[in-house]
Amino acid sequence: MKIAWKEMKKNKTRFLILGSIIFLVSFLTFIISGLANGLSQDNAALIKKLPQxxxxxxxxxxxxxxxxxxxxxxxxxxxxxxxxxxxxxxxxxxxxxxxxxxxxxxxxxxxxxxxxxxxxxxxxxxxxxxxxxxxxxxxxxxxxxxxxxxxxxxxxxxxxxxxxxxxxxxxxxxxxxxxxxxxxxxxxxxxxxxxxxxxxxxSNKEFLHAIPSYSAEQMSLNMIVWFLVIISGMLFAIFFYMMNVQKIGLYGILKAIGMKTISLFKMIWYQMLVITAISLVLSIALSQAFSFVAPEGMPFHLTMDTVWMLSAVFMVVGFIGATISGFQVKNIEPLQAIQQGEM
Structure with missing residues (x-):
């Protein structure tokens, strides 16, 4: 993990840009999710308050x-x-x-x-x-x-x-x-x-769809939320793919001195985890603060259950995106990579 951390400090501008994008995407996702929950309450609180x-x-x-x-x-x-x-x-x-x-x-x-x-x-x-x-x-x-x-x-x-x-x-x-x-x-x-x-x-959940406009409203907002989550995974995949292309020579040397492919994957996962964790902490804090400064009358309702669920999804999607980008590392031949002169 020392190598991964040193690389992040050396190329902090690149990782800061990725972190900023992930922060903005996750922050927007939390805001839209809060609006979706708020509109759900505003649309059907009478029904949602009833017991099972x-x-x-x-x-x-x-x-x-x-x-x-x-x-x-x-x-x-x-x-x-x-x-x-x-x-x-x-x-x-x-x-x-x-x-x-x-x-x-x-x-x-x-x-x-x-x-x-x-x-x-x-x-x-x-x-x-x-x-x-x-x-x-x-x-x-x-x-x-x-x-x-x-x-x-x-x-x-x-x-x-x-x-x-x-x-x-x-x-x-x-x-x-x-x-x-x-x-x-x-x-x-x-x-x-x-x-x-x-x-x-x-059932309670099924009956909500009998309310006019409820399904269409919630489906549209939830589709936006999950679309943003998918975008975050694609950002990780593209970012680490470009980084890996630039580091083929380095990976070749590391493999030549005996570092296993799984260790290289762990380095990528560690970087993904650090970036995502910092971005999510900031976006969660700001989204919770937004509930206090949201305009009066705006139906905003973001529960911690929703926050933890979306955070876990972001982690999983980020892991998948980073892993997909790392498949090219598995196929790197040490001698061929060193001969390319890429460092």
Whole structure:
């Protein structure tokens, strides 16, 4: 490892350039990953906060949440067989405050359950983000589809759906607003939730894809993240390949004096490890700091689990890239390399 370290000090400009590029790529990857997680929370926090269980939609809905209508007879039978089951519905809408300012919302109603806010007729419980718009407990809100008024009874934290704040209302008020009696979905908590022949069943993760735009949004951002990871591996492969071409003579001499090929590979791996580790430490520190200085309202959520997972992936990809570039070292013939005069 002494040879590897001496070479890094001798050619520090080259290794500094590579380290800077890896730092920028990994930093950008962490930022985009944080945005992807943040948008995921902003899009489906209402669903992601529920415990593990099974969601059930009408088979005629073709796995699309908005089109689902659970037959009342089927719903009642499920409740008899599964007392812990909950039926709920979500529809996008809006309310007007006392100043006639319009606020977009996701109206949610459910049967009696500890999993959702239970409110009385004429009451509404809102996501706390609406406090920033000046809405307070006791305010009166109106909706053009509702004949009465909503009185704000409280706020809840991190309850979003389709990038809109959630508003919990009574079932009778919801039915009046949307002219529908059937609920959209049934949720049964627990890992051993039954399979119902009359309905399509979804796990928590599968149900997220029934939310409009969720899959397309997350797929696009995750594709960017993994594309950046692949780029980092290619950078290692190209960089070490060019370095190895310039050091064919040196490798020939080292082989001639008895150094094994595996030792040369270890030298390349050591250099890769040092560069990647330093770059990742800096990018992790800055990405965590970014969460404190990110513009207000930006949905940024970067967990340490995601950081460690991506760091491990960067290490593996870097190892693969450096190893691929080192295959040419294996084929170097000492005498031929020395005769080329490359040092």
């Amino acid at each position: 269980g099974q969601f059930y939609l009408d088979k005629d809905a073709d796995k699309t949440y908005n089109l689902s209508k659970i037959d009342e007879g089927v719903q009642q039978q499920i409740f008899i067989d599964n007392p812990e089951a909950t039926a709920f519905s979500v529809q996008m809408g809006f309310v007007n405050d006392a100043e006639d300012k319009q606020h977009s919302l996701a109206f949610v109603t459910s049967t009696d359950s500890e999993l959702f806010e239970n409110v009385k007729e004429g009451e509404i419980v809102l996501d706390r983000s609406l406090q920033e718009d000046g809405i307070q407990v006791g305010d009166v809100l109106t909706n053009n589809q509702f004949s009465g008024e909503f009185v704000v009874k409280g706020f809840v934290d991190q309850q979003k759906y389709s990038h809109a704040p959630v508003a919990f209302i009574a079932m009778t008020n919801y039915q009046e607003m949307y002219r529908v009696m059937e609920m959209q979905t049934i949720f049964i908590p627990g890992k051993d939730a039954p399979t119902l022949s009359a309905l399509d069943s979804f």
